Amino acid sequence: MAFCISSGRRTAALGASLALALLATSALAQPAPATAAAPAAVDPKTVLATVDGEEVTAGEVEIAQEDLQQSTASMTDVQRRDYALNYLIDLKIAANAAEKEKVGDSDDFKRRMAYLHDRALMEELLQRTAKAAVTDEAMRKLYDDTVKNLKPEPEVRASHILVKTEDEAKSVKERLAKGEDFAKIATEVSTDPGSAKQGGDLGFFGKGQMVPAFDEAAFKLEPNVVSEPVKTQFGFHVIKVTEKRERPVPTFEQVKPQIEQYVVRTAQQDLVLKLRGQSKVERTEAGKPAEAPAAPAVVPAPAAPAAPDAPKPDAPK
Numbered sequence: 001m002a003f004c005i006s007s008g009r010r011t012a013a014l015g016a017s018l019a020l021a022l023l024a025t026s027a028l029a030q031p032a033p034a035t036a037a038a039p040a041a042v043d044p045k046t047v048l049a050t051v052d053g054e055e056v057t058a059g060e061v062e063i064a065q066e067d068l069q070q071s072t073a074s075m076t077d078v079q080r081r082d083y084a085l086n087y088l089i090d091l092k093i094a095a096n097a098a099e100k101e102k103v104g105d106s107d108d109f110k111r112r113m114a115y116l117h118d119r120a121l122m123e124e125l126l127q128r129t130a131k132a133a134v135t136d137e138a139m140r141k142l143y144d145d146t147v148k149n150l151k152p153e154p155e156v157r158a159s160h161i162l163v164k165t166e167d168e169a170k171s172v173k174e175r176l177a178k179g180e181d182f183a184k185i186a187t188e189v190s191t192d193p194g195s196a197k198q199g200g201d202l203g204f205f206g207k208g209q210m211v212p213a214f215d216e217a218a219f220k221l222e223p224n225v226v227s228e229p230v231k232t233q234f235g236f237h238v239i240k241v242t243e244k245r246e247r248p249v250p251t252f253e254q255v256k257p258q259i260e261q262y263v264v265r266t267a268q269q270d271l272v273l274k275l276r277g278q279s280k281v282e283r284t285e286a287g288k289p290a291e292a293p294a295a296p297a298v299v300p301a302p303a304a305p306a307a308p309d310a311p312k313p314d315a316p317k
Contacts, residue, residue: 048085051092056085064088126268133267139259143252150249154207157243158218159200161185162192162235169229169236176226182240191235200240206247214239 042048044059064084065072072080103109159182161172168189175185183199190196207219217230218239227239252259 049089051089052096054092054096056088056092060088061085064091126271129267129271130264133263134260138263139256140252142259142263143255147249152246154219155204155245155247156218156221156241157204157245158202158221158239158241159183159186160192160195160202160214160240161190161200161238162195163189163238164191164235166229166231166236169238172238173226173229176238182226201242204243204245204247 042058044057044062046058047055048058048061049056061081061084064087065080068080068084068087072083075083098104104113161169161182163169163172172185172189176182183201186196186200190200192200195202207215209215210218211232211234213230213232214237217227217237218241221227221239221241223241223243225241227237230237230239
């Protein structure tokens with residue numbers, strides 16, 4: 001597991017990236033889907049199987065589960081544990097066969113084992129550092145410091161009807177002027193299938209989230225006023241703003257996962273930078289780069305994830 005480090009961008013990360021993350025919509029706070037009950041906790045020393053007399057313990061299965069996360073993401077907890085146990089059984093069978101053939105005696109294997117040993121130690125150190133850094137006090141302070149510096153940003157909730165030609169857009173305007181329902185017309189004629197299913201509703205969005213022409217027109221409109229046809233690269237839009245507001249600041253609980261990620265990455269990077277400063281590293285002539293060196297690879301740069309952009313409303317899907 002290798003990550004790129006970029007210490008030069010650290011100072012701007014909290015003010016920009018985390019601020020955007022804190023402005024994420026309430027979708028971040030949606031409850032996770034229900035899952036099957038987790039298997040009961042088992043003492044790590046509990047023997048779950050034997051392979052030619054060699055024990056496979058619950059602790060080993062737990063380690064294997066961590067290693068197999070990507071392969072078992074769609075499984076239930078019970079399935080995941082059983083999969084890991086079967087994997088360990090096969091692993092030990094194959095390892096025993098390799099021992100008999102003295103695979104471990106080769107220089108290449110020893111180099112690989114030394115690398116894996118160092119990587120495991122590094123990952124354990126980083127995990128312990130992360131665990132120590134992630135406290136409610138640290139995360140709440142980061143949240144409070146960020147929130148107090150946030151400036152209110154306007155949002156609008158708008159609906160649109162997207163058609164191919166200006167004449168079609170003018171026809172839509174005429175139908176609306178005669179009193180026809182906006183949502184009904186959107187469902188019938190809009191070529192944006194995503195919003196058409198919602199009667200043209202795009203939900204709330206902030207400035208800069210839509211293509212420029214659409215964005216400019218929407219933010220100039222007063223609520224319940226219908227725009228003239230607006231041309232973009234996707235066609236012609238008839239837009240109706242239904243509500244204006246200032247973007248609400250999400251609660252601590254809504255953005256806690258992003259804050260935790262930021263705290264973890266910052267703590268890990270700080271540790272590695274400190275260790276680098278305490279170490280003497282000298283490259284030999286053979287080890288010097290022929291080109292400009294790439295960014296060091298140890299821990300991720302501590303930039304909190306930005307809030308996801310809203311989908312472009314006028315992009316045909």
